[in-house]
Amino acid sequence: MSMPFYVPPEQLMKDRADFARKGIARGRSLVALEHDGGIVIVAENPSTTLRKISEIYDRIAFAAVGKYNEFDQLRIGGVRAADMLGFRYSRRDVEARSLANQYAQAIGHEFTSGVKPLEVELLVAEVGDDREGDRLFHISFEGTVIDEDGFCVLGGDADLVSARLRDNGPADGSLSAALKAAVAALAGPDRTLTSDDLEVACLVRADRRRRFERIEGAAVDHLLA
């Protein structure tokens, strides 16, 4: 009978974390920023059909970086969980915090006991009636949830992009300023990004039920101009 080799838990976790980190670092980063009119989420994504940002519920958006098939399954799970909760109770009872916890559970479970950890990093954003009410929950590949304040960066270059955003934040509270700051931080000093390279979506602080909105093509160029 063969005995499995003993691997210390520290080593096991480190190997799994390195694996997930490497997978995530292969893709481009993503930025979410609160502003006066809501929350804007910007991802570097040349595809117009394979989305990184999508609608979960009335006030809640989902954004992710990493392996598409893995985060798309999580997105679908989130839409299902939210719609079921809203159907059984009320639309008001669906909130980002509980959804973020469910994601953390699922990702954390996969990280410690799955065949391989999920190579994804998620953002669950919820727009409030004012900036105080905005929520940005950042869920990392091992299932840690961070309640971010003001802005949130996902992806391999997160530290670098965060530093740029901290140094050169939005000029004012407008959507246009937030978008400009986000795109500049994503691009860095040596590149320029146009609307063709970007996927932009907003959670709008407006008096209506469904707050999620995509901004595409010419509308993005207009805001960046």
Next chain:
Amino acid sequence: MQLPRFAQGSDPGPSFVDLLKHSGLSPFNAPDAEVEVPHGTTCLAMRFDGGVLIAGDRRATAGNLIRSRHMDKVVQADLHSGVAFSGAAGPSMEMIKLFQLQLEHYEKMEGRSLSLEGKANQLSAMIRENMPAAMQGLVVLPLFAGFEPADGSGHIWDFDVTGGRYEEREYVTIGSGGMHAGTVLKVGWRSTLDRGAAVTLACRALWEAAEADSATGRPDFLRALYPIMATITADGWASVPDAELETVFRGIEEEVRTR
């Protein structure tokens, strides 16, 4: 609460109804015996130049009693469609809520809306599922109207209790006052009707239905309760404001007075 996950073979896909069933929350249950519940009555829809109009009175009855005078039997399903119902009020409202959710759920899961015919088909499947309850008296008979951006025109459907789906070219009426409303529409309908003329004709039809059918509510000037009416065009769903309805109904009232 846990994130719902399914094995490959039992994944419900973009259908919200199937998701509920897979989670043990089947929305369609038939009672064991016949039950007396509130019923909704007259609704209509018609095509006009540029879109469709959908309307319904506000009364719900239980036997010979008026159960509600301000029921919303005409509701928006999504940006480009609406649904109205007659029949047992409880199951009808539940079905409409499920239908609205189904359209939104599909849109979020797949990243685009269903085609208008796809939406009508979904509703037809729900009516079919409700058959056992319908046999016990809980009949739900909706009508569905919407605008299809792909072909730039409005479409209307009515249904039978087995889920049969019939697209109509001119107008449809349902409910106990449907026959009387239908006669008015039959005489007055033209393919060239504009929005204003369509609104007037719909008001006239509901008025005549209320005159002849005790289960159909009249416009209630005392409480400022008017039928729910909306148009659906390329720009989407737009409710006809109460002020406009009041003017039209006052006109009809005056005309009847001086007959």
